[in-house]
Amino acid sequence: MQRRFIAGAVCPRCSAMDKVVMYDDAEGRRVRECVACGFRDALNEQGHPTELPTRVNQPRAGEQPLAHEDEVQVVRLFDVASPQPKE
Numbered sequence: 001m002q003r004r005f006i007a008g009a010v011c012p013r014c015s016a017m018d019k020v021v022m023y024d025d026a027e028g029r030r031v032r033e034c035v036a037c038g039f040r041d042a043l044n045e046q047g048h049p050t051e052l053p054t055r056v057n058q059p060r061a062g063e064q065p066l067a068h069e070d071e072v073q074v075v076r077l078f079d080v081a082s083p084q085p086k087e
């Protein structure tokens with residue numbers, strides 16, 4: 001799995017800079033992850049954040065839900081405006 005640091009990216013959770021890596025997960029989704037705090041979310045093909053699909057594999061009638069399916073937590077991004085320096 002190839003991980004690339006996103007230059008200048010700031011983690012929306014812990015505000016650490018240059019700690020965010022981008023990679024494709026096992027299901028082919030492009031995700032970014034903060035190596036400092038563990039924050040993780042999905043990116044679209046343009047590399048912008050997007051909401052994770054609630055369920056990729058909808059169980060069909062008569063089928064058991066897949067055992068490997070995990071609960072997907074959608075992380076809402078709040079606007080991280082450039083912080084005002086305090087002087």
Ligand SMILES: [Zn+2]
Nearest residue numbers: 011014034037
């Ligand atoms: Zn972080």
